[in-house]
Amino acid sequence: MDKETKNKNSNTENKKSLKNIEANDFDNIDAKKKRPNLREIRAENKKKRSESKIISNLGKDFVKEEKEDFIKKIKSEENIDEKKKLKEELKKIFKNGEAINSKGNIIDIKGLEKYYCNGINCEHILHNINLEIKEGEIVVILGASGSGKTTLLNIMSGLTNPTLGDVVVAGKNMLYLSEAGRTKFRADNLSFVFQSYNLIPSLTVVENIKVGENLRSKDVEKIEMSKILETLDLEKQAKKYPFQLSGGQNQRVSIGRALAKNPKLLFADEPTGALDEEKGREALQMLLDINEKYKTTLIMVTHNPNFANIADMVLYIKDGRVDRIKKNKTKLKASKIDWS
Ligand SMILES: Nc1ncnc2c1ncn2[C@@H]1O[C@H](COP(=O)(O)OP(=O)(O)O)[C@@H](O)[C@H]1O
Numbered sequence: 001m002d003k004e005t006k007n008k009n010s011n012t013e014n015k016k017s018l019k020n021i022e023a024n025d026f027d028n029i030d031a032k033k034k035r036p037n038l039r040e041i042r043a044e045n046k047k048k049r050s051e052s053k054i055i056s057n058l059g060k061d062f063v064k065e066e067k068e069d070f071i072k073k074i075k076s077e078e079n080i081d082e083k084k085k086l087k088e089e090l091k092k093i094f095k096n097g098e099a100i101n102s103k104g105n106i107i108d109i110k111g112l113e114k115y116y117c118n119g120i121n122c123e124h125i126l127h128n129i130n131l132e133i134k135e136g137e138i139v140v141i142l143g144a145s146g147s148g149k150t151t152l153l154n155i156m157s158g159l160t161n162p163t164l165g166d167v168v169v170a171g172k173n174m175l176y177l178s179e180a181g182r183t184k185f186r187a188d189n190l191s192f193v194f195q196s197y198n199l200i201p202s203l204t205v206v207e208n209i210k211v212g213e214n215l216r217s218k219d220v221e222k223i224e225m226s227k228i229l230e231t232l233d234l235e236k237q238a239k240k241y242p243f244q245l246s247g248g249q250n251q252r253v254s255i256g257r258a259l260a261k262n263p264k265l266l267f268a269d270e271p272t273g274a275l276d277e278e279k280g281r282e283a284l285q286m287l288l289d290i291n292e293k294y295k296t297t298l299i300m301v302t303h304n305p306n307f308a309n310i311a312d313m314v315l316y317i318k319d320g321r322v323d324r325i326k327k328n329k330t331k332l333k334a335s336k337i338d339w340s
């Protein structure tokens with residue numbers, strides 16, 4: 001069997017064995033009758049929890065209780081084969097956070113709620129977010145300052161934990177991943193571009209970009225350093241340090257660092273926020289080029305409504321809720337949008 005066929009077959013096998021543990025479709029599990037109905041358990045627990053007003057750890061508590069119920073089920077299973085299967089499922093769901101995205105999607109979010117709590121005071125930040133993002137899409141998240149854009153981005157990228165709800169990103173459910181699991185998930189799947197660049201001041205341009213390269217997973221194609229420098233027009237700056245560069249150049253280095261990892265997902269939070277119009281357009285176009293060239297899914301937060309025109313999908317967030325979703329049939333280049 002050639003390698004490709006072998007991979008294909010083993011993928012099909014994986015999909016088959018995962019079929020019954022789709023974490024965003026718990027009813028599938030129940031369909032086998034022998035499996036516990038996690039969705040029902042969760043609904044019941046949610047009622048109990050909301051009555052006791054303990055919400056800061058809501059998601060973690062649910063997962064813990066779901067797991068305990070699952071273990072009970074395993075203990076009561078008498079058929080050895082079934083027991084073994086259940087144990088494997090337990091590991092996949094609760095240890096590895098495995099879940100399945102809907103076909104063609106890289107992100108599926110169902111019923112996401114986020115609370116920020118200090119002590120006993122909690123603030124409800126995100127309300128019942130439901131969302132699907134296709135692989136390779138450009139998504140722009142728009143909304144006023146304080147509406148919850150960064151919080152949503154950070155939950156999708158595994159930087160912040162959801163309080164409740166299924167957030168399935170690249171085959172992992174964020175609600176079920178441990179801190180360590182989320183760290184690995186980030187390393188395996190994504191890069192970040194921030195408004196404030198976040199470069200390492202004691203490293204040169206090339207060395208900063210190498211930081212990204214070192215984070216690349218082994219099964220991902222390497223993008224040559226010379227190509228990155230050329231794409232980002234940084235060849236002459238290769239040996240300079242961040243303090244010797246302009247804001248626009250620093251942002252290009254941070255885009256270079258993100259690109260060197262050749263990630264599946266590229267998250268950007270106000271990537272042009274610190275740049276003037278000309279440099280901002282350049283940085284934006286570079287992100288769009290990365291999406292086009294490498295089919296990287298690009299998810300970008302901004303408060304500039306003009307960015308709506310460069311996206312496949314625009315998500316308008318208002319007071320922590322999805323106000324509207326707009327899909328564009330045609331997209332504009334960064335040079336063609338209004339900037340003011
Ligand atoms: N770590 C945090 N702890 C407590 N509250 C937070 C935290 N991060 C954000 N918030 C609050 O959540 C709300 C949404 O913030 P954010 O997601 O940063 O909005 P945006 O990016 O749209 O400006 C704001 O009211 C903010 O004060």
Ligand SMILES: [Mg+2]
Nearest residue numbers: 149150151301
């Ligand atoms: Mg923000």
